[in-house]
Amino acid sequence: MAELREHPDPEVPLIALRSVEGVNEPVFGREVNAAATAYLAGDSEPLRRLARVSAGAPSQPIEGAEWAGYLAYRCGDGSFPYDREADPAERLDQLERYYQRERPLAPYTPADLGLDVRNGLEFCVNWPTPRHSPVLPPDADLPDVPVMVVGGDFDTHPPASVRAAMRAFPGATFVRVPFGGHSLAWGPGRAGACVAAALRSFVTDHRVPRVRCTAENYCALGAFPRSLGEVAPVPAAGLDTGRRRVLAAAFATAADAVARRNPYNLLHGRLTDQPGLRGGRVGFGNGSITLDEAAFVPGVSVSGQITLTPAGDANASLSVRALGSPDGRAYRVELAWEAFLPHERPALSGTFDGASFKVPERQ
Structure with a gap:
């Protein structure tokens, strides 16, 4: 980020840039490093897209x-x-x-x-000068009772400071939640349900349950492609290299849209509409996403519908056009995958112009 400060973008206020650094928003965590690298290489749009969401976020005043x-x-x-x-x-x-x-x-x-x-x-x-009446005397011994302390990697109080504070409690056990943010006990998604269940179990049994709660449900992008040639082909048997690249670009476009519906998002979860990274539009409904000539890879436009279940099962029915494709027509692509996993690419299945394929995950 120091390099970005030395080479500022007039469309990216520094206060928005600092907000984008907050990896507690899954979209930011997924894209910020690749977006910063792209910006320093002359491609500003990925970073500007993140900054626009950050700068336009509605405030939530405390009253x-x-x-x-x-x-x-x-x-x-x-x-x-x-x-x-x-x-x-x-x-x-x-x-x-x-x-x-x-x-x-x-x-x-x-x-x-x-x-x-x-x-x-x-x-x-x-604030008025405080009264010297601490809740607990400085040298007091705390009772040796079971204590369960839950902390997320991306909380406002990171695990290191939480561990330091809990040393005062002889019977304390720390439960770390990878990728977890603030207010985990009533947070969304599987992590929130897991932490809430663990706390209920602790209150009932007075023992820290043997569970592993995690909010790690995305993998950071390596780069934003500047052309179809920069997209690694999906290893789908029965398709030539050109079509496997188009298939990979179609999935990248769909996955980019679905990432905006990660259950742990705060800012992006409020979006109802957003421009595609390289053109077109993406609309968000209740359990559905509409792509209207959305372009994530330059020269590849994608239209169609994506359905997304609360469990993260995604299904897409798409029409894909790619500049320079062998026959110049639109391809019909059907995709099915499990979203919100910490994999570079999840297991993927579907059809490309009627030809079935099945691709294993790449972690």
């Missing part, structure tokens, strides 16, 4: 009693890079010196992100 409760927790119990016994003016001076010295937002500065250290960056700076 009323919820906001008051959050302030009391954050400002009363949080730790800050200033002396909480100092008056607000001195706190601001200390805060400004901290940002100049430590650069906690590096490679960005507060100004890069439209933030002002002295005006609203840290809203607790004016």
Whole structure:
């Protein structure tokens, strides 16, 4: 990201770029490295597409009693890079010196992100001086009772800090959730259901259950192809190399659209419509996706329907046109695969112009 900061794109605000770095959004985690590499090589559209979603995300303001409760927790119990016994003016001076010295937002500065250290960056700076009444005395011994601590790799409190905090509890067991984010106990998808079941079991039996919950359900893209020739052919028996490339491009287009419906997405899950990466449109409905000449690979346009079940079973019925194809006509492609797996390519089956194929997964 430091290289991107040195070569800024006028259409990608730095604050949007910093949001895109958050791999807790599966689409960002899947695409950000490949998009950054493409941008530095002169292909800006993949990164711009991510940034547009980040910059256009609707806010979710905290209001009323919820906001008051959050302030009391954050400002009363949080730790800050200033002396909480100092008056607000001195706190601001200390805060400004901290940002100049430590650069906690590096490679960005507060100004890069439209933030002002002295005006609203840290809203607790004016919070009243805390009373010295800790919930727990500093040297208190905590009871040796069963404690289950759940933490995700991409939570706001990463596993390392969670492990440090739980050392105070002699009977604590840490349950790590790979690729997990915040609020796992009531999160979506299989990971949320798994964590909720584990917590229910712990509350009932007072023992940490032997389960492995994971939110790892995607594989990072290696690159965004700039032409059909850059697409690796799908090893489908009975098809020549040209048609196997077209089949691979059709699947890449469908998989790109389906990735926007990953159950762990927050921002992309709200989309109802989005331009195709290289042209056309993609529409999102309840359990269905419509491709209208959507292009993920330059020169290959895909139209048709994709159905997607809550369990992640995807089926696509597509019409695919590829510039420079041997006969210049549209191909009929039927695809079936299990989406949201951490594989480079899942097991794939279907037909290409009526010829059946079945391709094993590639991890």
